[in-house]
Amino acid sequence: xxxxxxxxxxxxxxxxxxxxxxxxxxxxxxxxxxxxxxxxxxxxxxxxxxxxxxxxxxxxxxxxxxxxxxxxxxxxxxxxxxxxxxxxxxxxxxxxxxxxxxxxxxxxxxxxxxxxxxxxxxxxxxxxxxxxxxxxxxxxxxxxxxxxxxxxxxxxxxxxxxxxxxxxxxxxxxxxxxxxxxxxxxxxxxxxxxxxxxxxxxxxxxxxxxxxxxxxxxxxxxxxxxxxxxxxxxxxxxxxxxxxxxxxxxxxxx
Numbered sequence: 001x002x003x004x005x006x007x008x009x010x011x012x013x014x015x016x017x018x019x020x021x022x023x024x025x026x027x028x029x030x031x032x033x034x035x036x037x038x039x040x041x042x043x044x045x046x047x048x049x050x051x052x053x054x055x056x057x058x059x060x061x062x063x064x065x066x067x068x069x070x071x072x073x074x075x076x077x078x079x080x081x082x083x084x085x086x087x088x089x090x091x092x093x094x095x096x097x098x099x100x101x102x103x104x105x106x107x108x109x110x111x112x113x114x115x116x117x118x119x120x121x122x123x124x125x126x127x128x129x130x131x132x133x134x135x136x137x138x139x140x141x142x143x144x145x146x147x148x149x150x151x152x153x154x155x156x157x158x159x160x161x162x163x164x165x166x167x168x169x170x171x172x173x174x175x176x177x178x179x180x181x182x183x184x185x186x187x188x189x190x191x192x193x194x195x196x197x198x199x200x201x202x203x204x205x206x207x208x209x210x211x212x213x214x215x216x217x218x219x220x221x222x223x224x225x226x227x228x229x230x231x232x233x234x235x236x237x238x239x240x241x242x243x244x245x246x247x248x249x250x251x252x253x254x
Contacts, residue, residue, distance in 0.1 A: 005122050010169045012127025013067045015160030020072050024124065032117035042107035044113045045080040047145050047153075048073060058144055062136035067129055071158035076134065076141065079106030079115040081150040081247075097150065103247035110154050118157060127162035130155060134235045138241045150246045151239065171199055 025048070037043070049055050050073055058076075059068045068074055081097040088095040118128045134141060134156045141153045177195045187195070199205060200217050208220050222228075242248045 002119070002123050005053050008169065009122055011129040012160070012162045013129050013158075013167070014163040015067070015071050015127065015140075015158075016163050017070070017072065018161045020126065020159065020161075025073070025235075028120045028124065031120040031191070032113050035112040035116035037109040037112060038105040039247045041084050042109060043079060043081055043084060043102070044110035045078045045151065046113070046117075047076040047078065047147075048172060049076070050074075054144075055112055058141065061140045061144070062131050062133040065131070065133075067158045068131070071129075071160040073159040075114075075117070075152055075159060076145060076153050077110045077155050077157070078147060078152050079103055079110045079152045083087055085150060098246045098249050100242075100247060103152065103242060107154050114155055114157060118150055121159055125161065126159055127166075129158045133155065138238055139244075142241065142245070147245075152241060152245050154249065173199065186212075223236060 029046070033042070049058065052069065053069075055069045055074050058074065059065070080104050082096070084131050085095045085097055108139045114130075118130075121128055132155070134153050141147070141156075142151075145153070147153065173195055176191070196217075205217050205220075209215070209217055212220050212224050214220050214223060239248065
């Protein structure tokens, strides 16, 4: 049943508005906390936003996507070394966690926890949608959620009971595109054509090309959705966030 749910999953952006019982949420968090993590340190936290005013305050940080305020619950999963460092201090131990390595470990922990939560939520009949916008505006989310030193938001998720009918399942690239046996096998022009042929032929993607006045689907991604200028701008914002929150201090201090 769980495997079937995972195989048929899709992002849910419209919800019924029915509230999610706190007991169910806590059950899902308990299940998710069993996910693998670095050294059993559990370098993650999650901020639960149910209050409409709180969600409305955060909506601009997620480009005002409607599901942020319409979903009954908005979750912000964070890489969190703060709790562990404070525990170490109280136990006469010195944690050297103010570095990029710890941030990477904490981000992996947070994402494993988030994914485990989402899989459990979907198995219980809930719908979810990941928000990639969290890293773009991490500085503003930190302020809105009062995140302390050594805590950085890495992904947000909307959660709720799906409104019917369910949206169509998005396409995925064939396994040839992502599975490499023994060593990485680089792509030839012919294999790239083969891998992306189905996606490029989809009517919805052909519409994207026409609507954006582009020649190819790749141009929609590079010239419209994820431009070099935006990538560089948000990279600069996030690097400053990591420095301010304590994960890049040794590297960037002089």
